[in-house]
Amino acid sequence: MHITSTITLNNGVAIPRLGFGVFKSKPGTETENAVAYALITGCRHIDTAQIYRNEKDVGEALRKSEVPRDDFFITTKIWNNNQGYDKTMRTFDESLDVMGLSYIDLLLIHWPLEKLRKETWKALEKLYNEKRCRAIGVSNYTVNHLKEMEDYAEITPAVNQVEFHPFLYQKELLNYCIIKNITLTAYSPLTRGEKLNDETLVSIAGRYNKTPAQILIRWCLQHDLVVLPKSVHRERILENANVFDFEIADADMQILDSLNENFRVAWDPTDVP
Ligand SMILES: NC(=O)c1ccc[n+]([C@@H]2O[C@H](COP(=O)([O-])OP(=O)(O)OC[C@H]3O[C@@H](n4cnc5c(N)ncnc54)[C@H](OP(=O)(O)O)[C@@H]3O)[C@@H](O)[C@H]2O)c1
Structure with missing residues (x-):
């Protein structure tokens, strides 16, 4: 495995x-840099x-880097107040x-809004069929939200992006995604820094001469997840x-697996009907 290793959706x-x-990278030079x-x-x-309000700066950085378009992979997400069929089409x-791109690699519904998520998904399917994004998926969907999609989705989501780290080891959701061939992507993999001083984590990091942040990222990779650290x-x-x-x-993976305490740093979608 190396830095450009991929998973096939x-x-x-x-x-x-x-x-x-x-997320939380300030618009302007902070995000660009x-x-x-x-x-x-x-x-x-x-x-x-x-909703991050930095799509423009991401686009700018990509353009300035001169990395060929086919060599980078970019995800964006439809925010809640842009959900609904027409608004999704327009804001896409x-x-x-704003990013100066002609297509997106992965387009996600950011949050499972009860009233609008179905028609929003129809818009994503349309955009996918028109080849304006290479893959479509969801974010913050629970097993129930994914199961419901089996009734209305013509295309199975390629990705479910959720909070995931050893302190929130969502095994049931992961197993469901594996069975349905939905790639789970781990966000807030560093617990936004909140658990980097956890004793067990620190002692495992010491054994490998790595930092707690590196152990958390590697744990996701060894669980075959896509992982999204931010700094x-x-x-x-x-x-x-x-x-x-x-x-x-x-043995150390097992110790990390045992750290689950349903600890969250982001919103919990469990009770979204
Ligand atoms: N779909 C969703 O609803 C959703 C929700 C949340 C996040 N996400 C995605 O997932 C990405 C990551 O999640 P996140 O930003 O919430 O949290 P995160 O990656 O778990 O943590 C980011 C925080 O950790 C700090 N940090 C980064 N590397 C560090 C290191 N090596 N040592 C110590 N501290 C370090 C960063 O500070 P500095 O920046 O100051 O270095 C920042 O405060 C987001 O940026 C976003 O793209 C998606």
Whole structure:
């Protein structure tokens, strides 16, 4: 496994396993520089969203990098107040425009809005069929939301992007996704820094001469997930990309697997009907 290693989605499209997140990266030079650093480390997968308000800066960084379009993978997400068929179609165009791109690699519904998620999905299917995005998927969907899709979706989502780390080891959701051939993508893999001082994690990191952040990213990779760490600091971006020269032993994976405490740093979609 290396930094551009991919997983093949259920429609044959290859997604790089290591992505780079830009949630809370400030619009302007902060995001532009962060994406530029990520590309320098060799990362080719950037995860943005309409609500992050930095799609423009991501696009700018990609353009300035001169990485050929076919060599990078970009995800964006339809935000809640843009859901619904017509608004999704319109704001997808706006996202493309703002990023200066002619297609998106992966388009997601950001959140399972009860009243609008079905018609929003129809819009994503239309955009996919028109080849304006190479893959479509969802985010923050529980098993129930995914099961419901079996009744109305003509296309199975390629991805479900959810919060996932050892402290929120969502085994049931992961197993369901594996069975349905939906690739699970882990967001907030570093617990936004909240658990980096966990004693068990720190002691495992010491055994490999790695940092707790690197162990958390590697844990996701060894569970065959796509993983999206975020940082705006050059040295941390480098650190977070430097996870391909070691392997966590089975015994340590099991210890990390046992850390689950349903700890969340992001919104919990469990009770969304
Ligand atoms: N679909 C969704 O609803 C959803 C929700 C949340 C996140 N996401 C995606 O997932 C990405 C990652 O999640 P996240 O941003 O919530 O959290 P995260 O990646 O778990 O953590 C980011 C935080 O950790 C810090 N950090 C980064 N690397 C570090 C390191 N090596 N050592 C110590 N601290 C470090 C960052 O600070 P600095 O930036 O100051 O370095 C930032 O405060 C997002 O950017 C976004 O693309 C999606």
